[in-house]
Amino acid sequence: MQNTLIFSVLALSSEKSIHEIDVDDVIQHAQVSRGSFYKYFPSVQASVLALVSQLARELTTEIEAITHQIPDTATRLVVTTKLTMRFLVKVPLLGNFLIQLPWPSQNQDVNVFKHISADVEQGIKEGVFTKMPASIGCNLLIGSLMGGVHTMLGKPASSNGYENKVLSPVLMGLGLDSKTADELLKVPMPSLPKLPATGLLGKIAVMNDSVS
Amino acid sequence: MAKIIHHLFGNNKKQHLRVRSHLVSASPELVSIKPANEIKVEDVTEHAQVSRDTFFKCFRSVDDLLNVSAKQAGRELTSPIALMGSTILDVPMRMAAKTRMGIRLLTGTPLLGRLMLKSEWPFTDMQHKGYLDIKKDIAQGIEQGCFTEMPPEIAANLVMIALRGAIQEMLDSPQPQDYEDQVIYHMLLSLGINAETAEGISKIPLEQLPDLPKKGLVGKILKIVA
Numbered sequence: 001m002q003n004t005l006i007f008s009v010l011a012l013s014s015e016k017s018i019h020e021i022d023v024d025d026v027i028q029h030a031q032v033s034r035g036s037f038y039k040y041f042p043s044v045q046a047s048v049l050a051l052v053s054q055l056a057r058e059l060t061t062e063i064e065a066i067t068h069q070i071p072d073t074a075t076r077l078v079v080t081t082k083l084t085m086r087f088l089v090k091v092p093l094l095g096n097f098l099i100q101l102p103w104p105s106q107n108q109d110v111n112v113f114k115h116i117s118a119d120v121e122q123g124i125k126e127g128v129f130t131k132m133p134a135s136i137g138c139n140l141l142i143g144s145l146m147g148g149v150h151t152m153l154g155k156p157a158s159s160n161g162y163e164n165k166v167l168s169p170v171l172m173g174l175g176l177d178s179k180t181a182d183e184l185l186k187v188p189m190p191s192l193p194k195l196p197a198t199g200l201l202g203k204i205a206v207m208n209d210s211v212s
Numbered sequence: 213m214a215k216i217i218h219h220l221f222g223n224n225k226k227q228h229l230r231v232r233s234h235l236v237s238a239s240p241e242l243v244s245i246k247p248a249n250e251i252k253v254e255d256v257t258e259h260a261q262v263s264r265d266t267f268f269k270c271f272r273s274v275d276d277l278l279n280v281s282a283k284q285a286g287r288e289l290t291s292p293i294a295l296m297g298s299t300i301l302d303v304p305m306r307m308a309a310k311t312r313m314g315i316r317l318l319t320g321t322p323l324l325g326r327l328m329l330k331s332e333w334p335f336t337d338m339q340h341k342g343y344l345d346i347k348k349d350i351a352q353g354i355e356q357g358c359f360t361e362m363p364p365e366i367a368a369n370l371v372m373i374a375l376r377g378a379i380q381e382m383l384d385s386p387q388p389q390d391y392e393d394q395v396i397y398h399m400l401l402s403l404g405i406n407a408e409t410a411e412g413i414s415k416i417p418l419e420q421l422p423d424l425p426k427k428g429l430v431g432k433i434l435k436i437v438a
Contacts, residue, residue, distance in 0.1 A: 016272075017272065017273065017275065017276070019272075019273040019274070019275035019276070020272050020273045020275075020276075099334060102249075102333075103333050103376075104376060104377050104380040104381070105380070106380070106381075106384045106385070130398070130401075132394050132398060133381075133387065133388065133391060133394065135377065135381045136377065136381075136391075136394055136395055136398055137398070139373055139376075139377030139380075139381070140370070140373055140374075140377070140398060140402060143333070143369065143372075143373035143376070143377065144366070144369060144370070144373065146333065146334050147333075147334045147335075147365070147366070147369040147373075148366070150334035150336070151334075151365060165362060165363060165366060166366055168360075168362070169360065169362060169366065169367070169370055169402040169403065169404070170402060172360070172401050172402050172404060173370070173398045173399070173401045173402025174398070174401075175398075175401060175407070178360075
């Protein structure tokens with residue numbers, strides 16, 4: 001039931017801003033009673049937070065299953081970020097929701113990109129990136145990622161190679177020289193993960209199938 | 213219950229705009245009463261003395277109202293910053309100084325900074341005065357060969373990320389003394405300035421801050437915090 005409700009929030013987020021979804025929208029979409037909604041969540045805001053943490057978990061699992069074997073931190077960061085961007089554009093329902101989340105935010109509950117921030121921090125520790133407060137590097141990367149996904153969702157036709165255009169200045173900003181940055185951006189990309197059968201991503205898969 | 217003095221009945225466009233700007237001008241007080249994320253429609257309607265119905269005829273949500281207000285405050289700040297920056301001929305130095313002015317002004321008056329953080333991200337208002345000003349500097353930097361050639365929206369984002377990121381982090385928790393310098397340094401690197409030059413520019417102290425406008429939303433916020 002909880003998953004049904006937060007999936008409705010996700011579905012509604014592509015029709016209106018997440019700040020404009022109210023309880024009536026959710027219960028109508030999920031076809032449940034008002035009482036059932038309030039049994040699980042005190043407010044729409046609470047259901048959005050639950051949705052964020054659930055999606056963060058599922059998304060991280062899918063991406064990390066592919067990238068965790070990459071030993072080099074900078075390479076892993078680049079592949080993870082590009083995969084994440086592509087995934088969010090390929091599944092617009094997801095992308096449209098995630099770029100609406102408040103950024104920057106010190107509330108770690110709304111940080112869906114923890115897996116990416118962790119690699120930035122590790123890269124700074126290892127000396128791969130310039131020594132700096134981690135927040136500077138993480139903001140640079142996450143802010144650029146969100147901006148990039150937004151542009152790519154707006155004009156998917158021209159999005160080929162756009163991730164590299166977004167990421168190249170980010171890598172330079174983290175302190176890499178342009179040659180290293182270029183080489184990293186040329187690393188062959190693994191294919192996108194398929195939507196799994198379970199969880200919220202599974203629900204998206206079912207919905208996509210019924211459309212196509 | 214507060215008396216409702218503003219009420220929209222029909223589709224009178226002039227009246228609609230008037231109530232809209234009345235609501236925008238109420239936002240400085242609203243953000244001074246409680247954290248922006250906790251402001252409810254009821255707070256706005258009570259404070260600005262409009263009906264709920266009227267509110268929703270003007271804005272889709274509190275966030276919508278605060279985004280419009282934040283962008284308005286951003287427009288008010290653009291002219292003084294751009295004017296003071298225009299005396300600096302070197303583009304990277306100008307970019308650094310203007311970003312620094314933004315960080316300084318917005319963290320110096322936390323209420324103003326908090327409101328500005330309510331502006332949308334990713335930023336979509338390509339005709340916004342502040343956005344156009346950033347884009348102009350970037351185009352010049354690219355033309356002169358000091359910044360890497362890249363799509364203008366990506367470059368503009370890098371500057372706005374530096375600004376937003378610094379304001380958020382500095383308002384939320386104590387940061388090292390050279391945090392601002394480091395933000396500027398990494399912004400310059402990302403725009404394609406080499407490390408040595410970026411380091412030099414990022415250490416140039418800001419000599420002077422522009423005066424904040426006395427009028428408008430910014431003026432109102434200054435009066436509240438005074």
